[in-house]
Amino acid sequence: MTRNIPPIDGERFWNTLMASAEIGKGTRGGLARLTLSESDGQMRDLFRSWVEADGYSVTVDRLGNTFVRRGGIDNDLPPVLVGSHLDTQAAGGRFDGILGVMAGLEILRALDDAGIATRRSIEVVNWTNEEGGRFPPPMLCSGVFAGIHDLDWALTRTDQAGITVAQALDSIGWAGDVPVGGRDLDSYFEIHIEQGPALWEAGVPLGIVVAPYLARGMRIEVTGENAHSGPTPMARRRNALVGAASVALAVNRIGHAYADREGKSTVARLEASPNIPGIISDRATLFVDFRSPDPKLTAEMEERIRASLPDCAAETNTEIAVGDSWTFGETSFDPDLINLVRRSADDLGVPYREMMSQAGHDAYHLARITPTVLLFTPCDDGISHNEAENTRLEDQLPGLQVLFSAVLARANR
Numbered sequence: 585m586t587r588n589i590p591p592i593d594g595e596r597f598w599n600t601l602m603a604s605a606e607i608g609k610g611t612r613g614g615l616a617r618l619t620l621s622e623s624d625g626q627m628r629d630l631f632r633s634w635v636e637a638d639g640y641s642v643t644v645d646r647l648g649n650t651f652v653r654r655g656g657i658d659n660d661l662p663p664v665l666v667g668s669h670l671d672t673q674a675a676g677g678r679f680d681g682i683l684g685v686m687a688g689l690e691i692l693r694a695l696d697d698a699g700i701a702t703r704r705s706i707e708v709v710n711w712t713n714e715e716g717g718r719f720p721p722p723m724l725c726s727g728v729f730a731g732i733h734d735l736d737w738a739l740t741r742t743d744q745a746g747i748t749v750a751q752a753l754d755s756i757g758w759a760g761d762v763p764v765g766g767r768d769l770d771s772y773f774e775i776h777i778e779q780g781p782a783l784w785e786a787g788v789p790l791g792i793v794v795a796p797y798l799a800r801g802m803r804i805e806v807t808g809e810n811a812h813s814g815p816t817p818m819a820r821r822r823n824a825l826v827g828a829a830s831v832a833l834a835v836n837r838i839g840h841a842y843a844d845r846e847g848k849s850t851v852a853r854l855e856a857s858p859n860i861p862g863i864i865s866d867r868a869t870l871f872v873d874f875r876s877p878d879p880k881l882t883a884e885m886e887e888r889i890r891a892s893l894p895d896c897a898a899e900t901n902t903e904i905a906v907g908d909s910w911t912f913g914e915t916s917f918d919p920d921l922i923n924l925v926r927r928s929a930d931d932l933g934v935p936y937r938e939m940m941s942q943a944g945h946d947a948y949h950l951a952r953i954t955p956t957v958l959l960f961t962p963c964d965d966g967i968s969h970n971e972a973e974n975t976r977l978e979d980q981l982p983g984l985q986v987l988f989s990a991v992l993a994r995a996n997r
């Protein structure tokens with residue numbers, strides 16, 4: 585283990601985060617940089633200009649996943665991959681995902697400063713559409729990379745305006761020509777703010793994620809019939825919006841029923857059509873998800889909502905069906921990498937806590953195809969997916985140094 589890792593330039597690292605915070609600003613101090621939007625394109629362009637100026641090579645795959653490579657001594661060996669995502673939610677923070685990409689970049693730069701050659705190449709990745717806020721589901725493009733979703737399926741996902749992923753990639757000039765995935769990797773490291781309050785409340789600078797929560801998400805489609813909101817008798821109404829509301833409450837009740845065992849349920853999005861005053865909705869779509877630390881509980885929660893749908897439909901005189909569904913968090917993180925991170929933290933005297941991840945991350949998908957580890961750092965009061973998301977350099981540096989030490993050890997393996 586290298587106790588003497590080369591110094592990280594904290595100010596340079598922080599400046600990359602603050603430069604990012606200027607692109608796609610939200611109205612309340614955070615970011616509104618939805619994936620493949622104009623501002624996402626500007627951020628990508630800026631990032632590429634930085635890394636090309638530093639002399640790294642850049643490859644972009646057909647989904648816009650971007651890989652920045654610092655070559656190793658033996659370039660035939662599979663590289664160590666480090667990264668996260670530069671997109672944000674519509675009302676997102678300045679650190680969620682961005683921290684992990686900029687941490688990777690700072691590692692490359694610190695190695696250059698110190699004139700250190702690593703045995704393996706190190707690549708920094710920006711995954712397209714981690715958030716899924718514009719194109720559900722989340723972690724879409726790391727999912728294709730890991731062979732979980734089909735490329736064509738991903739390219740044809742649409743946003744609320746009917747624009748496809750393929751069209752959005754073209755419109756910002758970030759559709760690359762490299763095939764998605766199918767590459768040998770040595771390992772994948774991701775550092776991310778915790779997005780919950782555990783580290784913040786404990787005053788601990790690092791979380792080593794030992795396992796993910798299993799999450800099951802699904803799209804639920806409700807079908808009713810358009811009718812006038814005045815003369816239509818109550819008994820004849822088939823209001824899809826009301827059917828969706830019934831499902832939303834059922835989903836919420838399930839979360840509360842499992843809350844004592846850390847179960848959680850979310851209705852995150854509801855679209856109704858035509859969504860106009862005076863007309864009863866003929867269609868509604870909900871996006872819901874269930875998660876818990878125990879895969880069996882997550883499955884039970886999902887079964888309960890599926891079993892409730894006929895009642896919701898009967899009560900509201902609608903038809904209700906499950907559309908797409910998705911899973912993440914099935915695969916756990918790599919014990920050797922977890923040990924390596926523990927040893928790095930011990931060596932550097934950085935206190936840490938071992939924990940489970942409740943939020944989805946690209947690392948979940950990467951864990952399917954390569955040894956993967958996920959590190960958490962604190963964010964103020966655990967606030968995230970909120971423009972008020974905040975942290976400071978001194979709260980991030982210990983985690984960044986542990987990441988650097990572990991990546992360096994792995995790259996010299």
Ligand SMILES: [Zn+2]
Nearest residue numbers: 680681714776
């Ligand atoms: Zn994130």
